[in-house]
Amino acid sequence: TINISISTVLEKDGGDVKAVPFTNNAVTRRIDEMSEGIEIQxxxxxxxxxxxxxxxxxxxxxxxxxLITYVRYID
Structure with missing residues (x-):
């Protein structure tokens, strides 16, 4: 879950995330926007x-x- 991920990465309690009011559509839209920018780059x-x-x-x-595709290059 996201709480476990936050606890692991940030070494903090992930309980604060539950207080953020995100709908599934808002999260999906934000992920789509981020992935579009990454794809263009x-x-x-x-x-x-x-x-x-x-x-x-x-x-x-x-x-x-x-189908999973990996691209490898040197930056």
């Missing part, structure tokens, strides 16, 4: 650098396929 860097790509595919129990 990554694409710009990859246009001018050599890189390698690693892909891994797996299947969940309900036959849903997952």
């Amino acid at each position: 990554l694409v710009e860097k990859l246009k001018t650098r050599k890189f390698s790509v690693q892909m891994d595919e797996s299947t969940l129990r309900d036959s849903e396929a997952l």
Whole structure:
């Protein structure tokens, strides 16, 4: 959970997070905004650098396929 993550990373009690009124939509929207910015930065860097790509595919129990792609480059 987020409380465990905060406790581990910040070495503080994660209980304060429960007091922040976030809806699922607000959190999802913020994550989407952050990932869009990261994607734009990554694409710009990859246009001018050599890189390698690693892909891994797996299947969940309900036959849903997952594809994970890793990009490796030197900044």
